[in-house]
Amino acid sequence: MSQGTIKTTTGYTEFHPRWYRAPVSVYWWLGQWQYLKFILRELSSVFVAIFVVITLFQLRALLSGPAAYTRFEHWLQTPAAIVLNLISFFFVLFHTITWFNLAPSAMAIRVRGKRVPDLLVAAPNYALWLVVSVVVAWFILRRPF
Amino acid sequence: MERQSNEAFFWTLFSAGAVVAALLIPVHLFLFGLAFPLGWIQPPAYERLLALARLPLTRIYLFVLCSLPLFHWAHRFRYILYDGLQVKHLNEVIFTLCYGGAVLGTVLAGYLLWNIA
Numbered sequence: 001m002s003q004g005t006i007k008t009t010t011g012y013t014e015f016h017p018r019w020y021r022a023p024v025s026v027y028w029w030l031g032q033w034q035y036l037k038f039i040l041r042e043l044s045s046v047f048v049a050i051f052v053v054i055t056l057f058q059l060r061a062l063l064s065g066p067a068a069y070t071r072f073e074h075w076l077q078t079p080a081a082i083v084l085n086l087i088s089f090f091f092v093l094f095h096t097i098t099w100f101n102l103a104p105s106a107m108a109i110r111v112r113g114k115r116v117p118d119l120l121v122a123a124p125n126y127a128l129w130l131v132v133s134v135v136v137a138w139f140i141l142r143r144p145f
Numbered sequence: 146m147e148r149q150s151n152e153a154f155f156w157t158l159f160s161a162g163a164v165v166a167a168l169l170i171p172v173h174l175f176l177f178g179l180a181f182p183l184g185w186i187q188p189p190a191y192e193r194l195l196a197l198a199r200l201p202l203t204r205i206y207l208f209v210l211c212s213l214p215l216f217h218w219a220h221r222f223r224y225i226l227y228d229g230l231q232v233k234h235l236n237e238v239i240f241t242l243c244y245g246g247a248v249l250g251t252v253l254a255g256y257l258l259w260n261i262a
Contacts, residue, residue: 026231039229045221048166048214051174052250055211058177059257062198066191076182085178092174096167125167133172139197140176140189 044095162217211254219243
């Protein structure tokens, strides 16, 4: 009920001290398996970069002639390179799988108001991956050119 | 954050690089990194690879294969350092090293692919 009092609005905001934020340890990601999985997923990008660097060396060897390319192929056969590529391969696969599984969350597709099920968004990515891999392998491997 | 306005551009590069890396790198890494060196599959001869690499389409393909994943790495690695290791005070240095590295790799790839005789 109105009693005739006029509410005066103050022209300033009252001071409030900063909210307390607990300092985060540098090793926060070791705290839970989910955190570690996240960091490993992000770390896969390092192995992606390593693959590009190796490919650049391969292109340079290709440029430099058959002898240089043979030396490059021999380097790829050294145990260190095999181990590096094996680890890289698993990290790259981890990147692919986590990326495709994330796609439904990134693209929230709705058909007639209902959210498309996650599998229907992820599956075409996997199918495309299979097709592209076969096509690329065919180009690299086919005998007569 | 001052970088708010540019963030979408770098995220787009990151995302494109992620798609290229996800679709193409597994098969390349499997063939050239494991199957050929370990003798599981007979590797193609040097002449064949060179002939393949000379085609304009292959050069563009290889350029995309080398360039975009590097930008993917740059964006992700920058945030690993920022969020993971909490290295927030070196923002400008990290930004320059990451994206600069990606640009350098792109330039190298362009130079090499341009000069495949």
